Amino acid sequence: MTTPQIKIPATYMRGGTSKGVFFKLNDLPTVAQVPGKVRDNLLLRVIGSPDPYGKHTDGMGGATSSTSKTVILSKSSKQDHDVDYLFGQVAIDKPFIDWSGNCGNLTAAVGSFAISNGLVAAERIPQNGICTVRIWQANIHKTIIAHVPITNGEVQETGDFELDGVTFPAAEVAIEFLNPAADAGEGGGAMFPTGNLVDELEVPGIGTFKATLINAGIPTIFVNAADIGYTGTELQEAINGDDAALARFETIRAYGAVKMGLISDISQAVARAHTPKIAFVAPPQSYVSSSAKQVNANDIDLLVRALSMGKLHHAMMGTAAVAIGTAAAIPGTLVNIAAGSIAREAVSFGHPSGTLRVGAAAELINGQWTVTKAIMSRSARVLMDGWVKVPGDCF
Template sequence: MAGFAPQLRIPAIYMRGGTSKGTFLRKDDLPEAAREPGPVRDALLMRLVGSPDPYAKHTDGMGGATSSTSKVVIVSASESPDHDVDYLFGQVAIDKAFVDWSGNCGNLSSAVGPFAIESGLIPPERIPADGEVEVRIWQANIEKTIVARVPIQDGQVQESGDFELDGVAFPAAEIGLAFKDPADGEGRMFPTGQVVDELEVPEEVVSGGRIQATLINAGIPTIFVRAADLGYDGTELQDDINSDPATLDRLETLRAHGALKMGLISRLEEAANRQHTPKLAFVASPRGYRASSGKQIDEGDIDLLVRAMSMGKLHHAMMGTAAVAIGVAAAVPGTLVSQAAGGDEGRSSVVFGHPSGTLRVGARVEQLDGEWTATEATMSRSARILMEGKVRVPADVLDS
């Protein structure tokens, strides 16, 4: 009878960050073969999460079978003297065998600072008895700086508090995030040079085969369209979209055409293996609605409505990186986002309504030689350690 190798035991912390959660790992704790990019690392992380799972349940792994919970984070001491830690994010597909490394997770960004402190990656002399620690994070996927302000109480990360975040059931301590120079990658913030483009799409996407869109690289590459152009009013909840496979196919087709226009893919077929980016969101002017929790959101509570797709499904709240894109786009006159927020003048901050409630995001932008750029986007999140210990993964995964 053939023998079987025992499971690997890898130190890990399972954390909630914003409205997402995932498994956090120190790079140095990974098996040596999985410390560098490649098929071994991807195979290890997919097995950890429980993917690919044809049943889409993640019963045999740490994942939660949604785009918000099928996530992994690798953190290490930074190689840059201007940063404390390097943070790498992996979005693990649920029923397919791949890990998407093309973008960041803004929600889990809020948990990186607390994880770094808890894991001993921040020198003890930097941590006050009470106050806050500024953790400078290098986001390795998109090569950008994130500054997290982590509250400290009695020399420990403060996790409990009274900060309420729609999409999270319980209050916690507030963590401030500043995304520096959030335009993604080295390309232009508006990759076509226009704040509004016209996309040519199949007739089954929209009658007439044309739809206006704002294509922006900020926080994460995002395609914004008007909800009305898709036949929506912007108050939709998850079941309104996710229960209809034909609707999901229609929106994915639109996303693929936007990705092609942004230059992120060279053929439409490539979008299937680039699910994490770009995001697709639809916007509308304010109106009242009842959030998924039952909370009533009044028209006067918000500046605009936004619904966003993530990994092929309508997100239950809002991705943090997409919130950055919303804030930046709202600050630029003429975008579909600033139009939905009440005019073309641009705004330094907006409160937008999402399926779970509301969120405020701010941004600073400037125009130089006719090109728009973003210098900073800010928002508040919260984070909490849910479990710590060692995650077990079958050892034969390293033979992949």
């Protein structure tokens, strides 16, 4: 006997340079309202994973790390917060969802969804102006503030704010990541888990590299582009079409994860593909972006390319941008050195799709670097609202 499909209320949203399927926690089937295999199986089927064809033809995923994402939201259980935000990064070709980190890009859509779906108290929403949505990021236990524009009592999604990596303009949403490195939890809870601004990262069979290992926004491994044979101007096809290069990056990432204390053995890296991220940096240089836009060296402070879920990202992950902004503000890190070795409260960097500016204020207190907030602008838009359908026996 065949099992019919069931329908679940859902919203398909773009946030920053990512998009994903958003759910209210209490709209999920009761058995999927708690973490575990049942929930994972349901969300895998929603996205269309695992897909050996790598296309997500039979699901809502877009067959890239930027578009294979799920979000679960609920009224916040934390005092002085509006919404709890849980993010799942769905693997494309494996039956696996990584819950170990945040998606900074989709954070821009969390505030909009929360307002439109009754998760923010009505008295906190102005008729016109900016609604400040207090988000508890449940994956990493951090507070994020989204400043969402409101027009005539509703979320304003249209506007003239342009974001490289996104085709059309939209309304600007400013995002504040509060204390993005405090109590990082993993890797000893420190912004620099090894205690060093720069480490010598030994990767057997590949080499030894200078690396900045930082817990800010998301655990990130920064290496110099030149040390691994790149210029920092690469676009996706230069790396994603090179299986040997991708394997080298994954090996470096695995050894970096061990050095950061995130895993105890490199074999465990496959089970946390979302974190840490690996990125490479270089001083400013002119290049042509993936959209054929000319990026001039004079308009940026440095170049950064980052990998997500084993592939070079088409733009920049929001959480990695927090790490970039934080590291750029701290003299002596590889990011700061690539940006000219001067103290900065904001940095503009070139990525494959264009440029991005992120601000961060860091200070040295009792010999330890701390950062109070990182700030960047994103945009968000509802793409489709209604129900997603899945076979009733898939979970």
